[in-house]
Amino acid sequence: MTSKQSLVLLLAFAPALAAAQSQRAYIEIGSANFQPLPIALAPFRAEPGAEAVAAELNEVLRSDLVLSGIFKVLDPKGFLADPAEGFTAPTIRFSRWSDVGADGLVKALVRRVAGETVADLHLFEVRAGREVLSQSNRGGADATRLLAHRAADDIVQYYTHEPGVFRTRLLALRRLAGGNRELVAFDVDGRRPEVLHRDAGLVLLPAWRPDGKAILFTAYRSGRPELWTLDLGSRRPQRLLGLGDLTTGGVYSPDGTKIAFTGSANGNSDVWVANADGSDPRRLTTDPAIDGSPTWSPDGKRLCFVSSRSGNPHLYLMNADGSGQRRITFQGTYNQTPRWSPRGDLIAFTARDERKVFDVFTISPDTGKVQRVTQDQGRTNEEPTWAPNGRLLAFTSDRKGRPQLVVSSPNGEQQTIVTDDAAVLGTPAWGPLPR
Amino acid sequence: MPAALAQSPLLVQRERLLPVILVSLAVHVGLFTAAFLHPSTPQVDLSQKPIVAKLVRLGEKRPKEWLPRKDEGAPAAAAPETVAVPVPPVAPPAPPPAARTTKPAPAPPAKVAPRPANGGRSDVLASVLSRVKRDQALSSPVYGDPNGDPRGDASEASAGDQYLALVERALRESYVLPSTLSDRDRMHLQATVVLYLDQDGRVLRFGFETKSGNGAFDAALERAIRAARIPPPPAELRRRYREEGLGVLYRP
Numbered sequence: 303m304t305s306k307q308s309l310v311l312l313l314a315f316a317p318a319l320a321a322a323q324s325q326r327a328y329i330e331i332g333s334a335n336f337q338p339l340p341i342a343l344a345p346f347r348a349e350p351g352a353e354a355v356a357a358e359l360n361e362v363l364r365s366d367l368v369l370s371g372i373f374k375v376l377d378p379k380g381f382l383a384d385p386a387e388g389f390t391a392p393t394i395r396f397s398r399w400s401d402v403g404a405d406g407l408v409k410a411l412v413r414r415v416a417g418e419t420v421a422d423l424h425l426f427e428v429r430a431g432r433e434v435l436s437q438s439n440r441g442g443a444d445a446t447r448l449l450a451h452r453a454a455d456d457i458v459q460y461y462t463h464e465p466g467v468f469r470t471r472l473l474a475l476r477r478l479a480g481g482n483r484e485l486v487a488f489d490v491d492g493r494r495p496e497v498l499h500r501d502a503g504l505v506l507l508p509a510w511r512p513d514g515k516a517i518l519f520t521a522y523r524s525g526r527p528e529l530w531t532l533d534l535g536s537r538r539p540q541r542l543l544g545l546g547d548l549t550t551g552g553v554y555s556p557d558g559t560k561i562a563f564t565g566s567a568n569g570n571s572d573v574w575v576a577n578a579d580g581s582d583p584r585r586l587t588t589d590p591a592i593d594g595s596p597t598w599s600p601d602g603k604r605l606c607f608v609s610s611r612s613g614n615p616h617l618y619l620m621n622a623d624g625s626g627q628r629r630i631t632f633q634g635t636y637n638q639t640p641r642w643s644p645r646g647d648l649i650a651f652t653a654r655d656e657r658k659v660f661d662v663f664t665i666s667p668d669t670g671k672v673q674r675v676t677q678d679q680g681r682t683n684e685e686p687t688w689a690p691n692g693r694l695l696a697f698t699s700d701r702k703g704r705p706q707l708v709v710s711s712p713n714g715e716q717q718t719i720v721t722d723d724a725a726v727l728g729t730p731a732w733g734p735l736p737r
Numbered sequence: 738m739p740a741a742l743a744q745s746p747l748l749v750q751r752e753r754l755l756p757v758i759l760v761s762l763a764v765h766v767g768l769f770t771a772a773f774l775h776p777s778t779p780q781v782d783l784s785q786k787p788i789v790a791k792l793v794r795l796g797e798k799r800p801k802e803w804l805p806r807k808d809e810g811a812p813a814a815a816a817p818e819t820v821a822v823p824v825p826p827v828a829p830p831a832p833p834p835a836a837r838t839t840k841p842a843p844a845p846p847a848k849v850a851p852r853p854a855n856g857g858r859s860d861v862l863a864s865v866l867s868r869v870k871r872d873q874a875l876s877s878p879v880y881g882d883p884n885g886d887p888r889g890d891a892s893e894a895s896a897g898d899q900y901l902a903l904v905e906r907a908l909r910e911s912y913v914l915p916s917t918l919s920d921r922d923r924m925h926l927q928a929t930v931v932l933y934l935d936q937d938g939r940v941l942r943f944g945f946e947t948k949s950g951n952g953a954f955d956a957a958l959e960r961a962i963r964a965a966r967i968p969p970p971p972a973e974l975r976r977r978y979r980e981e982g983l984g985v986l987y988r989p
Contacts, residue, residue, distance in 0.1 A: 326931070327977075328984035329901050331908050339915040372916035405915070429956070461917035634804040645920065655804045663804060677807050714807075 338374035338716075339461065341367060341406035342399055342428075345378060345385065346421075349413045355446050356412035359421060362450035363408070365491055366468045369718055370458055371694065371711035376404055389424050396431040404428050408457065419446060423453050425460060435460050447493065467689040471733040472696055473498070473508050473517065474707060477726045485519065485532070487733070490689075492707060492720030499532050499539060507551045507729050511578075512558040514734045518542070520550040529563060529580070543580035551595055554578065555622075556602045562586075564594030573607045575622070586624030597642045597649070598622075599667075606630075606640045606649050606667070617651060619667060631665060633672055639685050642667075645692035648712060650675070652684040652697075662686045662697050664712060675714035683708070687732045696720075696730050794889035796881030806880070903968050904983065911964035914957050914989055923989040926954050930962065931982040936975045938967040946984065958987050 343364050348356035367373040383398040389409050399407050407426040412419065418440050425435035437456060441449045448469065455466030471487040476497075478484065485499040485508055499505070501521060508519040517532045521539070528544035529552045543549055548566035555562070558578060565574040565583065571592045576583040587593040591611035598605060602622060609618050614635045620627040631637045636654035643649065648664040655661060660682045662675040676683040680701030687696050695712055698705040702719060705726050710717040721727060799806070881889065918926075928949040933941045943962055948955055970978050 326981045326984050327901065328929075328986060329905050329908075330986045330988065331905060331912055332988045333909065334912045334914040334989050335909075336916045336918070337913050339917045461915075463919045463921070633802055653804055655806075661804075672805055674805050674807050 338372055339405050340374045340376055340403045341408065341457075342376045342381065342402065342404035343367070343378070344381070344383070344407065344409045346410040346412055348411070352412045352414045352419065355414070355419050356410070358446050359410065359412060359419075359450045359453075362447050362491070363453050366451060366454035367457065369468075369491060369694075369709055369720075370454070370466070371716040372458070372462065373406075376402055389422070391426065391431060391433050394426065394431075396426070396428050399426075399428045406457075406461070408453075410453075415440070418442060419449060421449050421453065423456070425457060447489065451489070462693075464691050464693070465735055467691050467694065467732075467735065469736050470690060471496075472687075472707060472720075473510065473731040473733060474698075474721075474727045475506055475508065475729045476723065477728065479725070485517065486727075488707065488721060490694075490709065490720070492722075495723070498534065498537065505530075508731045509553045510731055510733045511554050512556060512734055514737065517731075518552045518554060518561065520552070529561070543576060543583065545574065545583060549574075553597060555598050556600055560602075562596035562598060562605055564596070573605065573620075573624075575605075586620065587627070593618075595639060597640045599642050600644050600646045604667075606642055608638055608640065617649065617665065630667060630670055631672065632670075637663075641686050641688055643688045643692040643712075644690055647692075650686035650688065650695055650697075650712075652686065660684050662695070662710075662714070673713065675710060675712065676717070677714070679717070685729050687730045689732050690735045696732055698728055698730060792889040793885035793891055794879065794881030795883070795885035795887045796879035797883060799878075799880035900968070900971055900974065907967045908961065908965050908985060911961045911966075912987070913961060915953065918954070918989060922951060922954065926951055927986060927988045928955060928958055929984060929986050930958060931984050932962065932967075932978075933980075933982045934967060934970060934975075934978040936969060936979070938969040940965070940967065941979070943982075949987075954989070961987075 343360060346356040346360045364375050367375050380402050381398075382401055383395060387394050389411060394407070396407075405428055407428050409424045409426070411422045413422075414420070419442070420438060420440045422438045423436070424433055426433050435456060437453070439449050439452055451468035454468040458464070458466035458468075468490050470490060472490060472492075473485060473487050476484040476486045481502075483501050483503070483505045484497050485505065487496045487498055488494065498517065499519075501523075504522045506520050508517050510517055511531075515534055517534065519530055519532065520527050521530045522528075523530075523541075524544065526544070527548055527550040529542040529549050530539050531542050532539045542552075543561075543563075545565040546567035547569065548564065548571060550564050552561045552563035554560070555578075560575055561578055561580075562573060562575045564571055565585070566572070567585070570590060571594050572585050572587045572589075573593050573596045574583050574585050586605070587607070587609070589609060589611045591609055592615075593607055593609045593611070595608040596605045597607070604619055604621055606617055606619050608615050609629075610616075612629065614637075616629055616637050617631040617640050618627055618629050630649075631651075631653075634653045634655060638652045640649050640651040643664075647666060647668075649667055650662060650664050652660055653663050661677060661679075662683045663672055664675060665672045675686075675695065676697075676699070680699050682705065683697055683699045683701070685698055688694070689696070693712070695710045697708055697710070699708045699719070700706075701708075702722075704723070705728060706719055706723060707721040707727055707730055708717055709720050881891075926949045927947075929946040930943055931946050932943045935941050940962060945955070969975075
């Protein structure tokens with residue numbers, strides 16, 4: 303072959319060689335840093351006579367949005383926009399709001415009409431320069447906080463496509479100085495305490511029925527722990543079930559047709575299940591160790607419970623019929639009070655760490671990965687309960703002295719003490735979404 | 738025609754050139770057809786988890802049977818709640834003359850900077866608080882690898898492509914998404930962006946190879962790319978990243 307032929311052949315294959323060498327490298331980026339969405343609440347405008355209501359509405363809404371953990375509510379001191387600008391997109395200089403870093407903008411006009419409060423709420427996307435939500439809500443003179451909670455729910459719903467939880471209630475046991483116990487319901491922001499039940503004896507471990515119309519709790523009226531229900535309409539307690547020496551920690555299945563509880567019929571503590579009316583109790587665990595504290599998966603097909611069959615209390619999973627029991631926690635020596643998230647992805651629980659401090663943790667039932675929620679915040683953070691949208695946790699904490707309610711994001715980055723009650727609070731239970 | 742001239746390569750001799758041209762044509766046609774029909778595949782199998790190199794931190798190994806701790810420490814309490822930190826009593830620099838005894842005045846804490854006329858107490862308080870925090874940090878055990886590096890930032894490590902690991906870390910540091918992103922979006926959204934880097938690692942230009950369909954997500958990626966500080970590529974890779982670019986698949 304001549305040099306000319308070689309040269310031509312080389313040129314003929316040159317594109318192939320070049321193509322083989324020019325493949326682009328790719329990398330994958332995940333695990334984003336999620337940060338709250340910056341949102342601005344413009345000072346609400348008020349017609350004469352509604353100024354105080356407008357201010358309260360703004361304050362409660364601001365507090366709710368902060369509590370949600372998904373918003374960064376901007377300080378109004380830094381606002382640059384003209385306070386007199388209007389409520390429609392063409393009348394708003396969005397560049398002023400963008401300059402202060404806002405992605406969302408909330409404006410409202412508050413009026414008093416025939417003794418009622420009317421709040422016209424407007425939500426704007428600053429980057430797009432358009433209105434995305436417009437609502438007019440009204441309520442009685444004492445409904446200002448509820449109007450604000452509803453607005454917060456609507457804003458959360460718009461951004462996340464999931465329901466907000468600010469019209470739900472947090473139930474907690476309040477231990478009074480004289481020894482009496484009360485079941486008290488609070489707003490999510492810890493306000494508006496309402497005593498649902500008062501008992502001279504010991505009551506604990508309340509749980510909501512999924513329809514929100516009744517509560518299941520443990521009481522010692524007969525001298526031993528039994529399950530009782532409280533109808534929230536009549537406020538009448540009624541004994542539901544008592545088995546042997548111990549019947550406690552009852553929780554409703556997600557469809558409300560069954561209850562799971564800790565029972566001891568033969569001197570051995572086990573996980574039991576029964577119909578919601580207390581009939582047909584069936585034992586699910588038979589291990590001679592202490593088994594109890596069940597919690598349902600959101601699909602009702604599985605239960606998580608605590609067992610000391612390995613020597614220390616750890617979390618276990620099983621099917622709703624008691625089959626397929628397997629251990630899921632292998633760290634720590636004292637894991638208790640599991641609560642399955644309504645989203646199904648995490649189970650929150652209390653654990654004692656190597657420094658003998660109680661903290662709240664979460665574990666993935668699928669991967670077994672344990673993550674810490676609280677750390678170096680008092681000596682006891684315990685008894686977590688999930689918001690019905692699974693985006694928030696509530697638990698009790700003694701970081702300020704007396705155990706009080708804390709609302710937290712699931713990773714613990716945003717925690718807020720919501721109560722400052724004179725009494726000790728315990729065993730919180732987050733209520734369902736309003737129907 | 739002279740014999741020497743007949744051997745000149747500048748003379749076109751169809752009978753010698755034609756087969757070569759036909760072969761070349763056939764090869765080109767075959768290559769282009771193959772390139773057109775065969776879908777391009779990335780060099781890296783994107784369904785696989787990338788292998789990342791991290792600088793391992795020097796520290797003692799935390800026992801596996803212990804519950805995990807957060808590396809950053811406790812989050813700050815939400816406003817307006819403030820955590821009361823016990824502050825040791827600090828003697829003022831100008832002691833009241835009448836109340837003094839023969840004992841010498843207590844010396845102020847060491848390393849306290851001279852205070853201005855106003856706000857001096859807050860400076861002293863800030864100094865004490867920072868010292869308390871520093872002491873607490875020093876006394877807390879650092880968990881990592883006994884053979885790690887004092888400047889390391891990971892407690893665990895795995896081997897991998899060094900430069901791509903650095904690029905990944907740089908991109909992740911600026912990768913911020915709004916918390917309002919729904920669960921469904923977090924599970925399903927993805928977008929591929931091609932970055933073209935100069936010799937200093939600066940992004941000359943970038944473009945979406947595939948968009949996610951979610952404007953907020955794509956806008957967040959653009960912000961993340963503009964904020965990223967990518968290290969300079971190795972000399973042998975500069976031309977490649979400048980001309981062919983680096984593909985980045987973003988997922989929440």
